[in-house]
Amino acid sequence: MKKLMLGNEAVARGAYEAGVIVVASYPGTPSTEITETIANEYKDIYVEWSPNEKVASEVAIGASISGARSMACMKHVGLNVMADPLFTSSYIGVNGGLVFVVADDPGMHSSQNEQDSRHYAKASKVVMLEPSDSSEAKKFTKLAFKISEEYDTPVILRLSTRVSHSQSLVEIEDREDVPLKEYKKDIDKNVMMPAKAIKRHVIVEKRVLALKELAEKIEINKVIDNKKKIGVVTTGISHLYAYEALGDNVNYFKVGMSYPLPVESIKEFSKGLDKLFVIEELDPFIEEHLKANSIDCIGKEAFTLLGEYNSRMIKKAVLNEDYYEFIKLDESIPIRPPVMCPGCPHRGVFFVLKKLGLTVSGDIGCYTLGATSPLESVDTTICMGASISAQHGMSKARGSEFNKKLVSVIGDSTFVHSGITGLIDAVYNKGSNTVIILDNSITGMTGHQDNPTTGYTIRGEKTKQLNLVALGKSIGIESIRTVDSFDVHELEKVVKEETSKDEVSLIIASRPCALLKNVKYEGKAFISDRCKKCKICMKLGCPAISFKDNMVLINPNQCNGCGLCINVCPFNAIDKRGE
């Protein structure tokens, strides 16, 4: 039976069919649906949202050592978080097959950088496979487990946004029954201290040589010979862009295993060609490898290091031909950037922070949008969990006066991910940070995943709920306040009080995400004739509120009735109807 599946769903299916027993992940666009699909559809698999990618991969590594086929999934920046266990698990190898799935985001649809994760495979000396569509996503996932066990190595399956989030046809097969492998205590293999690791490193280097041989013969590295004088080396989604653009006008070497690379096979492929192009998004990973092996090729000089590729670009570069004719817009039109949703609990917090003129050390989540107009409140965003530690650095560098106008903001899930250690640092090192946890009761940006603060597991089972107040107390914070995110007056008062203190304070601003099913506000706000057109409500940046024909208007199709605008109106001029 064939089914239309997202690349991510196909990876989940592949894991299921490969007999995987344990999956642990942290959500991150574009990888999230892999783990969600496993949770929703494949009940034979133990699956969890871990607090972060390091923990997730360690859970998978432990499960593998104990004999289970295991997998951890993440976005590219999550791979940075799990880099530490990755490099050492390469030395340990596997017992049950071990696969790390990483989804890169060329074009940065939903990310803070555009890193090319292929470098990690080379650096950690593990295999990397790169599918181009959903059918390959499933096939390569199964193959990854096979290679992992045959070569005693973790395998990285690398996806990109377009592979993860494109649906194509997948042939459904049965689950293979892969029982737990025997667990035997093996200190030489599984305990990585110098004396043992020195020996394991020798084995790792031998393994790389064996994998190089595998790369030369594995069928997912394949040639499409159209008897032409131009050849292209393609990988991942760029293969499909190239095939669409070039058809049978060139010969193809499609790289399915991008580390180690099949250098000898590509050298053979290049013989007799007039030109060889390397078509790969982001870094010149294959290109540099070929050039280092004296294979003459054209790469980034004909393409780009930036963003996604497309068929038009490829056709122009390789064949010097135009693509489809099209109509150009003859005027510039307004962009439509993402915004906080109507009813978003973060909006009130940023309204207050901007009003108080504070410097805001931000973090990763929907609330990164607090940097966009008109709130423009956030000063810096680096990576998951950096808000509190970066704030601490700013505060130590610039001193107490600066610190009194400085706060950090971090979401509940991001705080658990890697904000906790920054908070402990601030307390331990006698900081006086004011930290605001934006607790919206869910992991929002990635589409509503539970986390330790929600009290539910990935499969919706009730579990222990992390108590943020108790946690703050236990690490030594004496000033902990909880506020309703929509109570802007109280919030303003609390923020003023806490920033004036010479100690670490924790403010937990709570209100659930407006998109959660159980969040319903009655009625719709509307502007009464008492409006003085001061436009303070417009400073909220609510997409429902606009100013047209000298009137402030609330669009009833957009308004979700949250009432935040009513709270901020100084003239009490906004009413609600339909309550």
Place this chain on the structure above:
Amino acid sequence: MKRSIMIVGVGGQGTLLSSRILGNIALKLGFDVKVSEVHGMSQRGGSVVTYVKYGDNVYSPIVEEGEADYILAFELLEAYRALPFLKTTGTMIVNEQEIDPMPVITGALEYPKDILSKLKNKINVISLDALSLAKEAGNSKCANVVLIGVFAKISGIDKDKWIEVIKETVKEKFIDVNLKAFELGYNL
């Protein structure tokens, strides 16, 4: 044979359901199909673009400039933004709804004027007030299926097949309202 369709709108308008219906109908007709969407940050009230391609063999999942045979536009400004992606001989189905983007809301920029007539001067356009028709059907969220109905009419694909696919794709309790919305679009 290859058909490229692009669905454009604003995050939260239900473009993903439309692409799922289109993908499933192509599947039912026995074609190779690719559907591409973007999740995450861009969904938060930003411009949303989905591609559906079907035919004997489909390679790239992306619809590029000048490639779309049809564009289903859920919002006027997004229709205009998508114009370069339409084949010069293609057809655009446009919902006349206007949703102000943040730069317009803040007053930094103006919502472009006369978009519909500018589009009609350049390409084949079928325009309608899908939101009102959806409300007439019983749920304003069904504007997406109203647009599917309009497309179904000109698609050359058997109407019964569309109805079958809608029944299979939407949740059971929403079948009736969606079929009503489909009919209103189909009989436009």
